[in-house]
Amino acid sequence: MIPVDVRKCGWKLPLHPRIRRMLGEEIGVVLSGATSVTAPIAVRKEHAPLIREDLMVAVHDEHLGNDVVLIGVLRFVTRYEPFLRRGIPNVYTSYPQALTNDLLAPFTNAYIELYGVARFELEDESASVIGKIEPPVYAPHPGSRVYIITGPELLDAIVGGRGLRVGVHPFTGWSPPIDPEALKMHVGVFGATGMGKSRLVRRLAREASRHYAVIIFDHSGVDYAPVAEKLGYPVVPANRVQLDVITMTEMLAEIMDVPSTLQDYVLAGVYCHDGLVKGKFSTPEQCLRESYMTTRMSAQRSRQYTWNKEEFISTLLLVAKRLGARDTTLLKLRLYAERVPNYIYESFGGRDVSPREIIQAALDHNIVVVDLGREEEIAAKRAIVAQVVDEAWKIIHETLQPINVAVFVDEAQHYACEYCRPSATRLEKIAREGRKWGLWLLVASQRVSRDIKPGIRANLGTVFFSRLQATGDLQELGGYLDLGNVTQASLAMLDRRQFYLAGLANPLRKPVLIQVEHVPDDGF
Ligand SMILES: Nc1ncnc2c1ncn2[C@@H]1O[C@H](COP(=O)(O)OP(=O)(O)OP(=O)(O)O)[C@@H](O)[C@H]1O
Numbered sequence: 285m286i287p288v289d290v291r292k293c294g295w296k297l298p299l300h301p302r303i304r305r306m307l308g309e310e311i312g313v314v315l316s317g318a319t320s321v322t323a324p325i326a327v328r329k330e331h332a333p334l335i336r337e338d339l340m341v342a343v344h345d346e347h348l349g350n351d352v353v354l355i356g357v358l359r360f361v362t363r364y365e366p367f368l369r370r371g372i373p374n375v376y377t378s379y380p381q382a383l384t385n386d387l388l389a390p391f392t393n394a395y396i397e398l399y400g401v402a403r404f405e406l407e408d409e410s411a412s413v414i415g416k417i418e419p420p421v422y423a424p425h426p427g428s429r430v431y432i433i434t435g436p437e438l439l440d441a442i443v444g445g446r447g448l449r450v451g452v453h454p455f456t457g458w459s460p461p462i463d464p465e466a467l468k469m470h471v472g473v474f475g476a477t478g479m480g481k482s483r484l485v486r487r488l489a490r491e492a493s494r495h496y497a498v499i500i501f502d503h504s505g506v507d508y509a510p511v512a513e514k515l516g517y518p519v520v521p522a523n524r525v526q527l528d529v530i531t532m533t534e535m536l537a538e539i540m541d542v543p544s545t546l547q548d549y550v551l552a553g554v555y556c557h558d559g560l561v562k563g564k565f566s567t568p569e570q571c572l573r574e575s576y577m578t579t580r581m582s583a584q585r586s587r588q589y590t591w592n593k594e595e596f597i598s599t600l601l602l603v604a605k606r607l608g609a610r611d612t613t614l615l616k617l618r619l620y621a622e623r624v625p626n627y628i629y630e631s632f633g634g635r636d637v638s639p640r641e642i643i644q645a646a647l648d649h650n651i652v653v654v655d656l657g658r659e660e661e662i663a664a665k666r667a668i669v670a671q672v673v674d675e676a677w678k679i680i681h682e683t684l685q686p687i688n689v690a691v692f693v694d695e696a697q698h699y700a701c702e703y704c705r706p707s708a709t710r711l712e713k714i715a716r717e718g719r720k721w722g723l724w725l726l727v728a729s730q731r732v733s734r735d736i737k738p739g740i741r742a743n744l745g746t747v748f749f750s751r752l753q754a755t756g757d758l759q760e761l762g763g764y765l766d767l768g769n770v771t772q773a774s775l776a777m778l779d780r781r782q783f784y785l786a787g788l789a790n791p792l793r794k795p796v797l798i799q800v801e802h803v804p805d806d807g808f
Contacts, residue, residue, distance in 0.1 A: 505657020
């Protein structure tokens with residue numbers, strides 16, 4: 285132990301050997317101009333070729349003692365040469381053959397983005413090293429030594445070992461433990477096509493399912509449903525999920541392109557026809573008589589009704605006539621209703637899975653996939669997402685208990701965009717209010733601003749991002765996350781499967797580059 289007064293006297297001690305052993309080579313020194321968030325460094329010549337962005341480093345400032353290092357990440361690696369300077373003519377552009385290595389004096393500078401102060405307990409020589417990380421509050425003195433971190437030991441010692449794992453920092457092998465509690469503050473996964481979002485989402489589903497019931501909405505039915513089926517998780521074909529009357533009406537009204545003045549007739553037609561099909565009413569007349577009162581659930585069926593074009597049109601016209609529609613209005617309604625292909629009407633039948641059953645399946649089996657690829661119409665896909673979310677809220681209101689359910693939406697541009705009604709408003713409600721009820725959201729998409737409505741994206745506590753499709757998106761993310769000086773140039777260097785992990789679930793809080801673990805074609 286170092287007596288405090290010795291430190292105060294200005295004695296400086298070399299780094300404690302137990303910490304030194306956890307570090308790699310000394311690669312350089314801190315230059316003038318460091319602050320508590322960034323420190324310029326000069327890199328030793330022999331290490332310069334290997335220096336690159338996202339390496340993790342430790343800075344030992346002797347003024348802080350021998351049991352403290354500052355942890356950071358290299359950024360803005362820059363090569364210099366005193367003679368070959370931009371804007372100054374030199375003879376070697378015309379005679380490059382004269383340029384030999386003896387004539388050059390290259391050197392490398394970089395910035396360390398400081399992530400925190402690591403403090404260690406070293407008194408008990410027999411115990412393993414443990415430490416803790418605190419916010420970066422010290423600006424390192426010029427001349428402080430910089431060491432590269434090459435293994436996971438030091439980082440494991442300061443952030444502890446518990447948490448979910450999805451990948452490792454490629455240069456240290458450290459797997460940042462993801463705090464499952466922080467996932468409740470919602471998660472975004474963003475990256476250009478082919479970077480590995482879906483695989484990452486699968487791995488996150490597997491990890492999250494240890495703590496939450498996960499409902500995955502599979503937009504195309506290709507990325508999750510076949511794998512889930514193979515592994516024995518329940519997969520619900522979306523064309524078997526019950527739709528409510530409002531959803532069916534909105535779908536039909538949209539495909540018919542019917543004027544708003546006629547939409548009430550369509551609503552009444554759908555309401556009554558659905559009641560006839562389900563046996564709530566025996567005739568359209570009975571439906572109209574009883575629709576404003578409590579319906580008798582098991583009225584005798586006089587005949588078997590089904591969902592098909594002709595039967596629906598006859599109900600629609602009967603109901604509209606009883607409601608006082610004129611002959612020309614009836615003609616219009618028939619023509620609009622005929623615009624809708626028969627398979628749409630047919631798709632309203634045979635739906636036997638309720639949204640509550642989907643949630644129950646997730647609670648029983650940890651993961652359930654809703655195969656939205658089995659639903660033709662985007663309006664129906666969105667409605668199904670909305671209905672399942674509504675049902676989750678209903679359960680919360682009934683029990684007043686946290687539900688611990690995660691809603692995963694890949695291809696979120698179809699469900700979470702500004703105009704994606706009704707799903708986007710329901711997903712936004714989760715993003716705003718779900719946290720305290722253990723109802724949380726994961727959205728994955730290629731773009732941020734265009735694909736995800738502001739009320740959702742601004743509430744994402746944790747974001748995995750890779751190379752981004754739209755240039756403005758990095759700036760957008762920087763509006764609500766500490767991006768630790770990750771730039772477009774940093775993103776351009778990323779390979780498939782490489783993502784930055786930023787936000788609350790990251791124990792360092794600032795972006796850490798991770799290489800996502802291998803996720804097999806047929807696994808989560
Ligand atoms: N973690 C991983 N493990 C194994 N293979 C991976 C991993 N990540 C990506 N791949 C490979 O990259 C391919 C593309 O990955 P994925 O489908 O996850 O990308 P994506 O970002 O979701 O693309 P898109 O936006 O087009 O759906 C996969 O088919 C797989 O071959």
